[in-house]
Amino acid sequence: MLDNLKKKKAKKQEILQLVREDKVKRKERKQEIAALPEAERKAAVESDKHLRKEQKQQRKEELKALSRKERKAAKKETKMYKKIKNRPRRIAGWSVVAALLLIAGVMIGPTVSSLVENMTGKHITIDTTSAEGVKAREAADAVAEEIANEGLVLLKNENNSLPLTDKKINVFGSTAFSFKYGGGGSGASDQTRAVNLFDALKQAGIKYNQELYDYYAGLPELKGATGKSETGLVQVIKGMLSKDGAAGEPEVTEAVLSQAKEYSDNAMIIIQSEAVEASDVSSDQLKLSDEMHDLIERVASNFSNVTIIVNAGNTLELGFVDEFPSIQSVLWVGTPGPFGTNALAKVLSGEINPSGRITDTYVYDVESSPASENFGDYQYENLDKAYINYEEGIYVGYRFYETYYQGNEEGYKQTVQFPFGSGLSYTTFDWNVVSQQFNNDSIELQVEVKNTGKVAGKDVVQVYYSAPYTPGGIEKSAINLATFAKTKSLEPGESQSLTITYDTRDMASYDMENENYILEKGTYQIKLGKNVHEIDRTLNFELSKDIVYKTDADTGTEYKNRFTQSENELTVLSRNDWDGTYPSDKDDSKVTSSKVIERVQGHEFNDDLVMPKTGAENGLKLEDLKGLEYDDPKWNEFLDQLTVDQMIDFVSEGAYHTGAIDELGIPSTVLMDGPAGFSFFFKKFEAGAYPTEIVIASTWNKDLAYEMGEVVGKEAKAYGIHGWYAPGLNIHRTAQGGRNFEYMSEDPVLNGMIGASMTKGAEDQDVIVFMKHFVMNDQETNARSGILVWSNEQAMREIYLRPFEMTVKEADVTGAMSSFSYIDGKWANPELLNGILRDEWGFEGVVSSDAVFGFMESQKAITSGNDLMLDIMSVPTNKKRLEKAYEEHPEAITVGLRNSMHNSLYATLKTYLFN
Template structure:
């Protein structure tokens, strides 16, 4: 009996030991599979080293310089500002207690130690009504949490009738006769700002009552389907009424990177001053205090038109959430979904080139609108506490076949030290063959600090080719081309896009068609590259035209239907109506089919040529000797380099390539996926930076972030953001500079040069036409024409490449036409590399094949998208058809781009990894202990024991 029990005991224990062994082996396989993401998770950037501390101090200083010049004074009636005597102030508006420092998502940064508005005012000598401040805090209101996963668009503010009681207002008026009204608006990645505050555009992750109609904030009274997010809410309007009834001297502070409707201010004479503070980052509210006190003279200028009605612009009519829907045959409709259950969404850029000031200035010039009724503040507008004169220096104009240059003398004619922005615009002839804005920004500059009576001469210059418009219709060249149309070209010195200072010059130019040699700055002649992507089913049949005073604007500015032709030639209504399965299948086919191989012979792989990447530092990209290095890469190397590109470039032992670290984002270095998320210094938003109109500060920011990156061991920076403020409602506008491509491009170029001077490389993003967040991860079909694509949406990136020498690009989620941007050879090869001369690496935006099935890796590699941003690798890493000859050849070319970029970066200083990560060491120790325990268990369980006394031998 005892023998049976002993045998059963051995079976149970041996089974448990065997199970433990299997679990250990399985765990180690899983750990090896997930080793990259585990290492990344436990990696921690040390911000306490002397180098890091020095770099951060430099960044904080530069951040302060940016906000010192980026705050914009929009209105100053009765010279209320600066407030030199009345230093006791009441600040109304709950947002004063919880302002918006930046935005959310990958472009966010840690602002936990940032200067608050209250501390900024107090540091400038103001005494803030503490009782009023505490009363706002006591409401318990919180700023809604928003992120990539969802948003709550509640506008936090107490109910006016309950909060602004006679007693509270009496206390405020007794404290001071001066009031500040503080209004804030947030934005972020993943969602655009709501154009209707009806309660539907809110986030409810757990069925909780978080939204505007929920009990958490109790503000169902604030819902109004006639209002949008960028105008006064019902509660804010109640607050404005209460304050203006009790105060005659009021300053309005607008804390937002998105333009805000401000025409309502005209109804309140009590509001004397208006100041805008775009995302201020770490130190910006210190600058606000100095501006209000007069310690600092504001010199910022707007980077977008402040329209009286933000929904009135043509672009706004075609911005938002549009889906193709299917006729179910029973009178009902459903969202058209592709074979992977992703809704088929789209957006029309029907306004063409008429975005921002280009629309308003041109429409006014054509007599189509009353400018003063439509625009509160023009593009490039801003006030100062002093006055300036600007005059063209006699005989300074140079205008030849390639360049235009002029000197402008700026004099401070007031009594206060200050800086002035100088803006040069041009007007090109409109013949009706190619669309033209009536006025375009050509060049700009900013003076240094000028004392009263002091002058400075600045030089403004630009290339003649910059005035060429793109002829996609073939009026001058059947294949499309850049063209200088014949006629009079005029130069203007302007205060802003609307107010002229002086006529500079006028010149009649002969026709120039850049269809043979191309523009001087191009490596390849520009021809139509996007015809196949933006024509056909679903494309726009008519774009906004200046002809006859925008006679077709009613056609463009409608939210009903337009027609496309399906494969059988039948007309199908698509916008908001119906699309049959043939249309969906057509789009699926264009987006998903992977063409059969064309090439017969694959690349050489796995050779031992004895080459190392260190041998290729400084070697020209086109040098034939690169082939010897590339021949050493195995197929596994090629696949790994391409598919494991999230927040790093991979170490490759076969060629001696060290790993590099890449991090977000436009407001500074940010490590989001580590165990202890870390941020470098929180710089101001790109809007704030652009509002300085001082590209030297862009270079300084890039230089400062580059120094931080070196201190943290970071090479790649997912920045700058170069997309266009197509609409004021863009959720990610805080990450982008402006509505103007020249302004954006110049700032992107200087930021890039500053950062890359430290040996790192940028990934300018999001390339391209990712100008709205709604439906971006659904691969939203973006319909436009090639003129608008090139002149409005690609031009900023073009400056960053040609003038900034950007070494990296991040392709975007959206589609151009029905082709995912990350799989568009027209975009990534023809325009980016061949036309502009880009030499560097292209990464995707966040890549998870299961979530974003339109992002097909094989197509991306073949199109020139070098690596995939698989941020939680290996989750999301796709299966590649590694047997495909065409894919193998593409991955070899892509590896060349990665190796070339790293060879010419500070990443070469890293060397190959030799030290095991701490978690691996701990795992090995645990493995050894567990293995010894299992061995000991089996040993003691099955060892032969010597027979005891009285027992048989």
């Protein structure tokens, strides 16, 4: 036994050395390719891709030649190689949970008491068992299933192979026994009512091969797995501990295959991703495992009608679909909530006509995205911080591919498999532009949509624009989403007229040099598209002269560059010089400048403020302020009554609740995760469960998003919840983001329109909505240690801030959750939270931190615009920080605390507690 352990250890060391050597080789090759001219670079990339494919095929042939025992050992070594290769990201996420548990184990006295209380939720009282609660959940389930129905996307359907004519199917793969209903972490939800895939097939009238099912169900590794689904902390930990991809797909025997061929010529295989909160995925994990590829190859070689189901919140590489002509159809279901299997089964049977559209660009190589060049683990050498450079600028997702390959259709098709916005139907539609009104204020179209097919269905009209571009001038994508509209269900021959409108100003670009937005003169092409690349028709709008916008349209606040610390330090991608500006991490300096160190470590307290009154006896209760404007003078009289100690306690104890101050009529509130339905990270309770946000967005249905927010709000009132930590409005900057399932898309306008609709639905029920994570929380690696995010102002405003701005202005949101990120060198950046959010956009409400870690200090938060500390681990520490800061900067801290109380209580007054 000892010898075996020594051999295993030696083998592990051997593979570890191989991983290190391969890493060095990949980096050197990357640098070689980056140094080549563009034409040679592309050829080199294609050559390497072809070589990898040949090597992969060679490995497969070599494996076939081995004995079963040798093949098993070789696969084990491959799995170990992948596990070691992906370890850095896994450890980065796991260290957070480990640290939390370690702290819980070593703290004593009131600190551990506070930690236990926050983690167990003893201080939070909700009732989900009442008759009202049951009724609210029933309504939630109905909306959740409707979202799953409309969010499913048909990406391929050769020869109209779907819906199935023969309602019998072979379901291959262990993944059918581990269907992913949702994600892990705060984006998880209650899956106790989840419908098993095989039950869903049966209910939809589709017969599955029972013998094939029995074969898989009888395998030791799958025993008891059917229908089980972990959520919350358990799922996060399991996800982070299994980052080597699929756990080895079981082989299918010849006897099983032969029986299946006799049963039906229809076959289905589900492919999945493993991403969860607190852990990103590698590009390798977005490809098929060798075992899964072998299964697909074997099935595709034996069945003529194969359907691939994409059950993933991250964009996977689907190039294998093109390898096998028998793969007739591809269905994307994402992570569709507890009733997603029903939607899938009904689409297969034809009871539901799919109407979803994908929210990301599917490419053959996820690393072809320029943002992927700067994604992952980057550490400073003389500063205990990680950083990330957004060198791709505005060229995120389709904005890159549509611009880079403009005029090069062959190159585009070799790179992009399914464009952003793609989705098919079982019927066909014709569009007719009935009228158009374009002027300097608005763009308005009336589009008649007619169902010209044989079955009922819904269609999505996507409206894009292309702005005039001057080489060397302001960066502009070749095309941008402007807005969209979805029809009702149209019967064959039925038509619906859609009025589609948006502000002309929405097409303006941010001019960093002049610190304003501008619509440059020229021709604006207004494009109606089936997706971003398949344009149905183009209409022109001529602008005779520049229009410059110097102030915000709603608040009148003057625009200015607010994030300038990275100015002149980033080389940002430009369409005027793709070769010279293409992102690369090879020249990143690991030595920080004194400016960055000073920016990160410094914090300014304004000691020139007038000390406010505290502890006054004005006889006011909070209810006396109901209906008053935020800046009504009576607020000052009320806030004068608060003591410093009361305010310190209130802002410090902001994890999932706020405390009561009875003598002033301030009630306690309950604040709950999450974007896919109410959840508590450390404890399960029964609640409505929805598809994750990527599926909600894939419906392209604003009305349905509003309806979800509305039923969430009604559920909150039934349970006694007053604030909702949602929606997540961050961008799918890359395919590797661990929380991509929890966010909506790669496009800010789609995020903003769906997010604002969800928000409005809940806010109309008098519930505080905390839009999150504000801002640029687009990767999980190093996030919880405070990552420095460097970008330029144009990209920040046009991509990352845009969905939050839309939600503030269109939904009158009363809450926000700040991110872990150091924006422009500062956590809780006052230019972000006060300058942009409050002054420029006019936000009135409360800002909570995300879960507090060591770098998130309360005295900096409340003097920068962050009002509540979502503090689970360190409440006493943050109270002491505030007390110490008060001794040194009494005016600044008192004013900061008072502002935080004003913001929090203003939002509380908007809740149903005061109806």
